[in-house]
Amino acid sequence: MQHSKIQDTLVGLFVAAGIAALFYQALQVSNLGTYTSGETFTVSARFQNSGGLKVKSPVSVAGVKIGRVSSISLDKETLESVVEMKIDSKYNNLPDDSDASIYTSGLLGEQYISIDPGPGLSGAFLKNNSKIENVSSAIILEEMIGKFLLNKANQ
Numbered sequence: 379m380q381h382s383k384i385q386d387t388l389v390g391l392f393v394a395a396g397i398a399a400l401f402y403q404a405l406q407v408s409n410l411g412t413y414t415s416g417e418t419f420t421v422s423a424r425f426q427n428s429g430g431l432k433v434k435s436p437v438s439v440a441g442v443k444i445g446r447v448s449s450i451s452l453d454k455e456t457l458e459s460v461v462e463m464k465i466d467s468k469y470n471n472l473p474d475d476s477d478a479s480i481y482t483s484g485l486l487g488e489q490y491i492s493i494d495p496g497p498g499l500s501g502a503f504l505k506n507n508s509k510i511e512n513v514s515s516a517i518i519l520e521e522m523i524g525k526f527l528l529n530k531a532n533q
Contacts, residue, residue: 417467418445419506423478428459429489429516431480436490437463444469447491463491470505473498479514489516 428450437445445465453460465472475496482489496512504510 418464419467419470419504419508420448420462421465421504421508421510422460422462423491423510423513424453424456424458424460425480425513425515426458427515428461429480429482431459431461431489431491431516435488437465437493438490439469439472439493439495444493461491465504470503472504474500474502474504474508475512476504476510477512477514478510480516482517 431447431450433447433450435447436443437447445463447461448464449460449462451460452458472493473496475498477494477496479492479494480489481492493510
């Protein structure tokens with residue numbers, strides 16, 4: 379009998395440690411914004427479709443997080459998605475002819491914005507209230523599957 383109580387206690391401690399580890403990881407994921415120095419500047423881009431992009435989605439360059447999506451709204455005239463991003467001010471050397479694309483992490487992961495630095499032909503950089511003109515909208519997996527199935531049905 380005594381042996382069973384010790385096993386139950388050890389299993390309980392193991393489960394508690396697992397829950398604590400999961401809680402710690404959740405805090406790490408929610409604190410991804412701590413990479414900023416505090417000072418940011420706002421950049422916007424217009425997309426035909428922003429897919430499942432959300433406020434606080436990461437903004438990255440070459441896989442390095444440099445900011446977060448701060449707002450997503452619909453332009454009532456053009457019916458485009460207007461996405462505003464807060465970029466850490468230490469990344470103030472992004473050429474103003476950079477591209478912005480919406481990607482998905484993995485197959486079914488969260489969506490994020492990737493900025494691909496342009497050639498910088500003008501010598502100017504993105505600054506507060508800059509607009510990124512070259513964009514690629516989100517690719518919607520369901521739409522791609524539907525088009526694929528439709529093409530197969532028409533063959």
